[in-house]
Amino acid sequence: MKNVLRNLLWVLTGLIALNFLVTGLRWAVAPSGAAETFNMSLFNGAALSSQIGDIGAFFIGMGLFVLLGMVTKKREWFFAGAILVFAAALFRTLAWLFHGASLMMQFIVPEIVIGTLLLVAAKKLTADHSQRPE
Amino acid sequence: MKKLTFKLFYAALVSVLFTVFGSAASAQPSRPNIVFILADDLGFTDTAPYGSEINTPTISTLAAKGLRFSNYHTAGSCAPSRAMLLTGVDSHRAGVPNIPEMLPPEQTKYPHYRGVLGRNVVTIATLLQDQGYHTYIAGKWHLGMTPDLLPSARGFERSFIMADSGADNWEQKPYLPIYEQANWFADGKRTTLPDEFYSSRFLIDKTIEFIDSNADDGEPFFAYVPFQAVHLPVQAPQEFIDRYMDTYDGGWDELRRQRYHRAVELGLVPKNIAMVDMQTTADWDKLTPKQKKYQAKRMAVYAAMVEAMDFHIGRLIAHLKDIGKYENTIFVFTSDNGAEPSGPADPDTALTRFALARQGYENDYQTLGLKGSFNSIGPSFASAAASPLSYYKFYSGEGGMRVPLIIAGEALQSQSRMTSAFSFATDIAPTILEFAGVEAPQPRFGALRYAGRKIEPIVGRSLVPLITGETARVYGEDEPIGYELGGNSALFQGDYKIVLNRGPVGDGKWYLYNIVDDPGETRDLSRNEPERFQAMLGAYIRYTEENGVLPVPKDFNAQQQVALNGLRERAGPAILIGILLLLIVVPFALYARTRHRLK
Numbered sequence: 204m205k206n207v208l209r210n211l212l213w214v215l216t217g218l219i220a221l222n223f224l225v226t227g228l229r230w231a232v233a234p235s236g237a238a239e240t241f242n243m244s245l246f247n248g249a250a251l252s253s254q255i256g257d258i259g260a261f262f263i264g265m266g267l268f269v270l271l272g273m274v275t276k277k278r279e280w281f282f283a284g285a286i287l288v289f290a291a292a293l294f295r296t297l298a299w300l301f302h303g304a305s306l307m308m309q310f311i312v313p314e315i316v317i318g319t320l321l322l323v324a325a326k327k328l329t330a331d332h333s334q335r336p337e
Numbered sequence: 338m339k340k341l342t343f344k345l346f347y348a349a350l351v352s353v354l355f356t357v358f359g360s361a362a363s364a365q366p367s368r369p370n371i372v373f374i375l376a377d378d379l380g381f382t383d384t385a386p387y388g389s390e391i392n393t394p395t396i397s398t399l400a401a402k403g404l405r406f407s408n409y410h411t412a413g414s415c416a417p418s419r420a421m422l423l424t425g426v427d428s429h430r431a432g433v434p435n436i437p438e439m440l441p442p443e444q445t446k447y448p449h450y451r452g453v454l455g456r457n458v459v460t461i462a463t464l465l466q467d468q469g470y471h472t473y474i475a476g477k478w479h480l481g482m483t484p485d486l487l488p489s490a491r492g493f494e495r496s497f498i499m500a501d502s503g504a505d506n507w508e509q510k511p512y513l514p515i516y517e518q519a520n521w522f523a524d525g526k527r528t529t530l531p532d533e534f535y536s537s538r539f540l541i542d543k544t545i546e547f548i549d550s551n552a553d554d555g556e557p558f559f560a561y562v563p564f565q566a567v568h569l570p571v572q573a574p575q576e577f578i579d580r581y582m583d584t585y586d587g588g589w590d591e592l593r594r595q596r597y598h599r600a601v602e603l604g605l606v607p608k609n610i611a612m613v614d615m616q617t618t619a620d621w622d623k624l625t626p627k628q629k630k631y632q633a634k635r636m637a638v639y640a641a642m643v644e645a646m647d648f649h650i651g652r653l654i655a656h657l658k659d660i661g662k663y664e665n666t667i668f669v670f671t672s673d674n675g676a677e678p679s680g681p682a683d684p685d686t687a688l689t690r691f692a693l694a695r696q697g698y699e700n701d702y703q704t705l706g707l708k709g710s711f712n713s714i715g716p717s718f719a720s721a722a723a724s725p726l727s728y729y730k731f732y733s734g735e736g737g738m739r740v741p742l743i744i745a746g747e748a749l750q751s752q753s754r755m756t757s758a759f760s761f762a763t764d765i766a767p768t769i770l771e772f773a774g775v776e777a778p779q780p781r782f783g784a785l786r787y788a789g790r791k792i793e794p795i796v797g798r799s800l801v802p803l804i805t806g807e808t809a810r811v812y813g814e815d816e817p818i819g820y821e822l823g824g825n826s827a828l829f830q831g832d833y834k835i836v837l838n839r840g841p842v843g844d845g846k847w848y849l850y851n852i853v854d855d856p857g858e859t860r861d862l863s864r865n866e867p868e869r870f871q872a873m874l875g876a877y878i879r880y881t882e883e884n885g886v887l888p889v890p891k892d893f894n895a896q897q898q899v900a901l902n903g904l905r906e907r908a909g910p911a912i913l914i915g916i917l918l919l920l921i922v923v924p925f926a927l928y929a930r931t932r933h934r935l936k
Binding site: 221224225228229231232233235236239244245247266267270271273274 | 484517518525526527529910913914917918921922925928929932
C-alpha cells in the first residue's frame, strides 16, 4: 500500500514538473496564449520584456527544481519549489488585501495544494526515505 | 559689417517666418477634410445607387452629391486592395501580393511576399500627416500586426484597429480557427473591446471621438473608416434584419435578375448585356421550403448589415453637419473587393454545426446574425450580389474586381453624375493627395526617397480630372494595367481585359473580353481578335517581370492554403514546446537511469 501511494506521489510530482515546464515554455514560444490563461493581456516594450522574462523564468525554474528533486532525491530542491509556489499564493492574497486585485481562488487553492504536495514529496521521495519506486 | 550681417539675418528670418506662417494661413481654408469609407466584401450591386433593393439612403445621398464610377476595379482580396488604396503602389511592390493567411511557403521566402505593408512604401496618411492633417483610422487594418507595421507607425495619429482578415461583429472573438484571438489595437497597443459592441456603430463612434478631439484647432483631418461590414461573419442588429425577412423569398436567381435590370436602368451597364450562370450557383427550385426560408434569411441578415453600415455612415455625416465640418469634407466610398462566396452551400449539416460549435458559434434560424451566430451568404447569393458580373471575391472576374466607388462632397463640381471611365485601386491615393493639395514624393538626383528611405513611386492616376470634367478618362486606350493575386490574373487595356481564373471555380485559361460592351464576360474575343489577345498577353508578362510577380505553386489551392497556414500557425507553437520539453526532460531521465544502474 505504501509503495502504491509512493508511486502515485511520484507520478503526481512528475506531472506538476511537466506542467510548470510547459507553462514556462509557452511564455517563451506563444506568450499571448499563455497570458490569456492568466487573465492577462500582453504588455508592450520594456513591460513585455519583464512580463515574459520574469513569469517564464518563474515557471521554468519551478519545473526544473521539481525535476532536480526527483532525480537527485535531495529534499532542498522540493523545498525551493514549495517556497516559490507558497510565496505566489501569499502574494496573490496580499494583492487582494492591499492593492484591490481580484481574489483568484482558482489559482490560490491549486498553489497551496501543489506546495503541500511538494513538501510531502520532500519527505517521502528523497534519499532519507525509501527510494523512487523500482 | 556686423550691422549689415544682422540686417541680412533679420530680413532672412522675417521672410522665412512670413513664408511659413503666411502660406499656412492662406492654405488652411482651402484644404478639405477627407473621409475615406471602405466597405468590406461589398458586391457591385449591393447599394441602392448601384441597383440594390437594400435601403442605403446615406450612400444614395453621397451619390447625389458626387461622382459614381461604374468601371472602377480593385483587387480580388482585401489586404492587396488596402495596400494599393493607401499607397497608390502595385500590391506586389508594396509587399502585399496576397493576404498573409493565403501565401504558400514557396512565396513567403521572398521579402516582398510577406503579406504586410513594406517599409519601401509610404501611406497617404503619412504624407497628409506631414502636411498638417490630423489622420485617424477606426476599423480593419490587415496590413501587419507588429508595432512597426500598425497604423500608429504608418502615419495615423489616432487608431483603433482590428489587425486580422476579419473578426466577430458583436464581441472580441476570432471568426476562424486560424486565429487564436481577435487582435484589436488602440494607438499601437493591444486593447479589448467594450461589452456593448457592434462593429459598424463602434467604428463610427470612434471616428467621431477622434474628429472631435481636434475639431477646434483649425487643421483638416483625414479619417479612414474601413468597416468590418459586410465581411464574415455576416451579423446585424435584429431591427435591421426584420426589414428584410420577406425580401429574398424568390431566391438568388430572381435577385440576380432584379439587380441586372436595375443596373441597366441606372446606366451602370449597357442594355441587353448577357450574364453567365456561375457553376457554383445552386438550383433554388430544388430546395425544400424549409431550406428556402433559411437561405432567404441568410441574405436578409446580409442586407441588414449593409443597411446598418449605411445608417452609421449617416450618423457620421449628421455629426459633421452639427460641428460645421460637412461642407468642407470630401467623401470617398468604396469596397475592398467583390462579394464573399465563402460559406457552406447547406449550412444545416452536422459537420457545419460541429465546426461552428468548436469556434463558439451556432447558426440556428431564429438567432441568425445575432451575437454568437455565424452567418454567410454562400456562393449563390454572392453571385447575385455581384450581378450582373461573373465570379466574386478572390477571382479576377469582374464580380471579384469591379465594385462601387463614389467620390462626393458639397464643393465638388460633379454632382449626381456617373462615369464609365476605367479606374483602379491605385488611383485613390493620388486622388486624395490632390484633393488635399499634397504633392506626391518626387525623385531627387535619380532616386525617390521619403524621410530618408528609398520608396516605390505611386503608379495610380488622380481621378480629380474626371470629377472636374476636364477629361472623360484617365488612362489612354493603349495603357495596360496589370493585376495578379494568388495566380488569378488580369490585364486591362482600354475597353478590353484579358483574364485568367484558377480553380476550383475557374479553368486556368486566358480569355479576352470587351468589358465595356460585355461586363458580364460572356463573349470570349481571343479567337476573333488574336493580335490584341497576344499583345495583351505580352503586356501581362512585362507586368509580372516589372513588378516581381511570382508564380503560385502548381497545385496551389487558396482555401486549402489558408487552412494549412492556420494549422501551422496554431499547431507550430505546440510542436515547438513539445520538442523543447523533450530536450529538458530527456537529460534528467538519462541521469536518473544512470544513477539507478550504478546503485
